[in-house]
Amino acid sequence: MSMHYFANPARFTRLAGRIQPLAGCLAAILLIVGLYLALVQAPADYQQGETVRIMFVHVPSAWMALFCYSFLAVASAVALIWKHPLADLAAKASAPIGAGFTFLALVTGSLWGKPMWGTWWVWDARLTSVLILLFLYLGYMALWQAIEDSQKAAKAAAVLALVGAVNVPIIKFSVDWWNTLHQPASVLRMDGPAIHPSMLWPLLIMALAFKAYFVTLLLARMRMELNLRRIRALRLAERSS
Amino acid sequence: MESVTEFMSMGGYGGYVWPAFGIVLFVMALLWVASMRGWRNSEKILATLRNSRREREDVAE
Amino acid sequence: MKQLGAIIQRDLRLAARQGGATFLALVFFVLTVTLFPLGIGPEPAVLARVAPGVLWVAALLAAMLSLDRLFQADFEDGSLEQLALSGLPIGGVVLAKIIAHWLTTGLPLLLAAPILAVLLNMDDEGFAALMLTMLIGTPALSLIGAIGAALTLTVRRGGVLLSLLVLPLYIPVLIFGVSAIDAAVHGLNAKPHLLLLAALTVACLPLCPWAAAAAVKLSLE
Numbered sequence: 088m089s090m091h092y093f094a095n096p097a098r099f100t101r102l103a104g105r106i107q108p109l110a111g112c113l114a115a116i117l118l119i120v121g122l123y124l125a126l127v128q129a130p131a132d133y134q135q136g137e138t139v140r141i142m143f144v145h146v147p148s149a150w151m152a153l154f155c156y157s158f159l160a161v162a163s164a165v166a167l168i169w170k171h172p173l174a175d176l177a178a179k180a181s182a183p184i185g186a187g188f189t190f191l192a193l194v195t196g197s198l199w200g201k202p203m204w205g206t207w208w209v210w211d212a213r214l215t216s217v218l219i220l221l222f223l224y225l226g227y228m229a230l231w232q233a234i235e236d237s238q239k240a241a242k243a244a245a246v247l248a249l250v251g252a253v254n255v256p257i258i259k260f261s262v263d264w265w266n267t268l269h270q271p272a273s274v275l276r277m278d279g280p281a282i283h284p285s286m287l288w289p290l291l292i293m294a295l296a297f298k299a300y301f302v303t304l305l306l307a308r309m310r311m312e313l314n315l316r317r318i319r320a321l322r323l324a325e326r327s328s
Numbered sequence: 329m330e331s332v333t334e335f336m337s338m339g340g341y342g343g344y345v346w347p348a349f350g351i352v353l354f355v356m357a358l359l360w361v362a363s364m365r366g367w368r369n370s371e372k373i374l375a376t377l378r379n380s381r382r383e384r385e386d387v388a389e
Numbered sequence: 390m391k392q393l394g395a396i397i398q399r400d401l402r403l404a405a406r407q408g409g410a411t412f413l414a415l416v417f418f419v420l421t422v423t424l425f426p427l428g429i430g431p432e433p434a435v436l437a438r439v440a441p442g443v444l445w446v447a448a449l450l451a452a453m454l455s456l457d458r459l460f461q462a463d464f465e466d467g468s469l470e471q472l473a474l475s476g477l478p479i480g481g482v483v484l485a486k487i488i489a490h491w492l493t494t495g496l497p498l499l500l501a502a503p504i505l506a507v508l509l510n511m512d513d514e515g516f517a518a519l520m521l522t523m524l525i526g527t528p529a530l531s532l533i534g535a536i537g538a539a540l541t542l543t544v545r546r547g548g549v550l551l552s553l554l555v556l557p558l559y560i561p562v563l564i565f566g567v568s569a570i571d572a573a574v575h576g577l578n579a580k581p582h583l584l585l586l587a588a589l590t591v592a593c594l595p596l597c598p599w600a601a602a603a604a605v606k607l608s609l610e
Contacts (some may be wrong), residue, residue, distance in 0.1 A: 127395060129543055196415065219557050222553065222556070222557040223557055225446075225553060226553045226557065228552075229550050229553055229554075230540060230541075230550065233541070233544040233547065233550050234543055235543075236543070239543060239607055239608065239610070242607045243540045243604060243607060244594065246536075246540060246600060246603055246604050246607075247536075247540055249600075250558070250600055251558075254557075254558050254561075257561050257589070258557070258558075258560055258561055259565040260561075260583075261560060261561035261565060262560070262564070264564060264565070264568065264585070265564045265568065268568055268571070269506070286428060319395045
């Protein structure tokens with residue numbers, strides 16, 4: 088099967104129509120199971136008490152924040168190099184989802200930090216990097232918005248995504264570097280204790296639920312973008328005829 | 329009843345645990361509704377555009 | 390190589406004729422730094438503590454504000470298209486314009502920085518490091534900024550968007566620049582910080598003009 092097998096938009100729409108409801112149901116089921124495990128089944132941590140439950144939404148959100156950006160970067164590379172017609176739609180569709188999870192990682196991290204550190208925000212290396220990641224998402228979405236010609240917007244956004252992807256590790260490294268210079272004396276690490284198996288299951292199931300949710304929304308948003316593209320073409324054709 | 333209040337209090341940390349889960353579900357639901365609505369709207373607009381086009385072509389014939 | 394020099398000369402002549410832009414970036418730099426003592430109080434110890442950070446943040450903002458004229462004027466009057474059609478590699482054209490941009494903004498900032506450092510009561514040990522970091526770091530600002538400037542070429546009133554695109558990418562320059570000065574002020578070894586900053590600039594040197602050229606090309610299509 089070649090790269091361009093799914094390049095046919097009609098084939099993609101058919102396939103997406105089949106996968107999307109499945110992924111949606113899977114997301115709902117996994118989310119309910121995960122929430123039950125996280126809130127009821129999982130034991131409280133002996134050090135952090137019940138606050139450790141926040142981890143079950145915070146850590147998967149943070150994973151998704153990074154995952155969505157990687158997805159966005161790979162899709163942008165595919166769009167630029169192989170000119171795959173669906174790749175820039177996939178990149179565009181994944182950005183708001185990634186930004187949402189990045190925001191959630193920040194808010195839940197803050198809600199976890201308050202009882203742990205005694206303050207809502209510390210300039211901890213990880214929180215700071217995630218905040219910068221949010222700015223990268225916002226810049227990417229703003230660029231799409233700002234350029235009217237959608238083909239130019241797609242290319243410009245793809246270039247920006249790749250520049251961002253090259254920079255993410257550099258920014259991460261520099262923020263870590265900065266943090267070791269300014270390490271406050273007694274900050275509890277976010278890692279907490281080593282993960283006990285009873286915590287691993289709810290964490291994994293929540294992470295899978297978020298992945299299924301991502302797939303569902305990605306397909307819906309890609310179909311929307313595809314439709315918008317067709318609508319634009321139809322209207323243009325009408326105007327010229 | 330007591331176990332419910334105990335569950336809600338989350339060992340005194342209910343004020344942090346519940347908002348955290350609440351905002352995650354809220355944002356996820358919001359994004360879900362917005363995406364699905366956007367997609368359905370686009371399907372509708374596309375369908376009407378195609379219909380009107382077909383009608384016009386029929387008239388032309 | 391000769392043509393590269395010709396483009397740089399042309400840009401410098403244009404900047405000299407208009408004159409205003411370089412001067413404005415410099416005034417902005419001085420003004421921003423002046424705001425800090427007014428905002429946080431004139432206590433010398435406090436100012437000395439924040440001086441490296443304030444100088445670098447102000448330099449970042451001043452460099453960013455001058456980015457819009459990197460390609461914009463040439464894009465609007467069509468000379469950018471002519472340069473692209475002239476058969477010169479567009480990456481070379483972009484690099485030449487970046488060098489001209491650095492000469493008209495980075496270099497003046499570099500020269501003004503020590504005077505402002507005196508006003509902020511910065512420690513004497515930090516001056517050499519300040520000059521070195523500015524010398525190594527400001528080219529990276531022009532290089533990275535060129536990508537943002539090229540991407541927002543077709544955007545009307547792209548100033549705010551440009552800041553959103555470029556400032557996150559400037560963060561490593563800020564961190565390594567300030568940490569080198571801080572290390573020097575505290576009598577520590579500034580060399581690792583300077584080396585990291587230099588590595589950053591060297592890595593930007595081939596990559597940024599290339600990415601910026603890709604962005605310029607697509608706005609010329």
